[in-house]
Amino acid sequence: MSHSAAILIVGPSWVGDMVMAQPLLMLLQERHPQLALDVLAPPWSLPLLQRMPQVRRALPLAVAHGQLALAQRWQLGRSLRQQYQQAILLPNSLKSALLPFAAQIPRRTGFLGEWRFGLLNDIRPLDKKRLPRTVDRFLALGINPQEPLPPTPLPQLRSSPEQAALTLRHWFPHGVTRPLLALCPGAEYGAAKRWPVARFAELAALAQQRGWQVLLLGSAKEHALGQQISQLSGHACHNLLGQTSLEQAVDLLSLAGCVVSNDSGLMHVAAALHRPVVALFGSSDPHHTPPLGQQTRILSLGLPCAPCFRRNCPHADLPCLSAISARYVLEQVEKPWPPL
Numbered sequence: 001m002s003h004s005a006a007i008l009i010v011g012p013s014w015v016g017d018m019v020m021a022q023p024l025l026m027l028l029q030e031r032h033p034q035l036a037l038d039v040l041a042p043p044w045s046l047p048l049l050q051r052m053p054q055v056r057r058a059l060p061l062a063v064a065h066g067q068l069a070l071a072q073r074w075q076l077g078r079s080l081r082q083q084y085q086q087a088i089l090l091p092n093s094l095k096s097a098l099l100p101f102a103a104q105i106p107r108r109t110g111f112l113g114e115w116r117f118g119l120l121n122d123i124r125p126l127d128k129k130r131l132p133r134t135v136d137r138f139l140a141l142g143i144n145p146q147e148p149l150p151p152t153p154l155p156q157l158r159s160s161p162e163q164a165a166l167t168l169r170h171w172f173p174h175g176v177t178r179p180l181l182a183l184c185p186g187a188e189y190g191a192a193k194r195w196p197v198a199r200f201a202e203l204a205a206l207a208q209q210r211g212w213q214v215l216l217l218g219s220a221k222e223h224a225l226g227q228q229i230s231q232l233s234g235h236a237c238h239n240l241l242g243q244t245s246l247e248q249a250v251d252l253l254s255l256a257g258c259v260v261s262n263d264s265g266l267m268h269v270a271a272a273l274h275r276p277v278v279a280l281f282g283s284s285d286p287h288h289t290p291p292l293g294q295q296t297r298i299l300s301l302g303l304p305c306a307p308c309f310r311r312n313c314p315h316a317d318l319p320c321l322s323a324i325s326a327r328y329v330l331e332q333v334e335k336p337w338p339p340l
Helices: 015-031 043-049 070-079 095-102 134-140 161-171 197-209 220-232 246-254 265-272 326-334
Strands: 006-010 036-041 057-060 086-089 107-111 122-124 180-184 213-216 237-239 258-262 277-280 296-299
Touching: 006 015, 006 095, 015 036, 015 043, 015 134, 015 265, 036 043, 043 057, 043 246, 070 095, 086 095, 095 107, 161 246, 180 197, 180 246, 180 265, 197 213, 197 220, 197 326, 213 220, 220 237, 246 265, 258 265, 258 326, 265 277, 277 326, 296 326
Parallel strands: 006 036, 006 086, 036 057, 086 107, 107 122, 180 213, 180 258, 213 237, 258 277, 277 296
Antiparallel strands: none
16 A cells, blocks of 8 residues: 555444454554554544554544434545545444445445445455454455454553543542452443343442452443442442543543453453453353453353343343352452463
């Protein structure tokens, strides 16, 4: 590629998927050091993209999730004409292909997805057996179709110790003397991905007794979960669910001695910050979206009904998650971790 070559990456709409897109950016930059990589993404993702040194520019597309917004996409696409040699589309939706087409980007690469004939001109076959993980599928769009999949670079979000210390001081003005255990009890996809509130509460109480400072982190939609966990644990945790920005949550995760999380966006963020992560998988598949880090422990019971990929479990007791005990999770937290 030429010195002035630039690629537009059409980014995904979920926190975890945005983290899993970074290995593609790392691969492209490693192979073409002069290549400029711009990412078209939802505005919420800017704090993540700013922590990826491979990104030259983040282009926010302020469109509600699922909204077509044809005129807005077309107008932004026209403004980007003659700037890119290629667009790589990570989502499989029809609407994600409209902007690169409007921008008249010569090579538009992606999986066929929602009948995108004509909008894409470099359509790749999606072999789910050859590409079982989301990160594999993203990487495959950055190489030649006949080329074997290269080793996966691990995502690596930059963190600033100084900024993280300021964020911590905002919530703990008198400082913290105990190691931080971050609990991420949410999962935006649905309740079937969430370890029960009572288990998180029990873990918080046990961990506090063992000398941890326990934090709850997540989005505003999960604030009620935090209140329940805090009450059930006898207020053994500091409930920051819905009180931090994504940027502040990333700062706090970067300081954690360990992170316990459902299969969620913050699980992927924590792994990309190279924190020890204990990941709880229920309705989703740990072979499809595992945390990509060197210090990860995946807890999955492997029941016959899982993974079901449902938003809500048809069983009253959520067997794939509720049978994982708080004591066992704490054992996984406190077992020695391999050095980085």
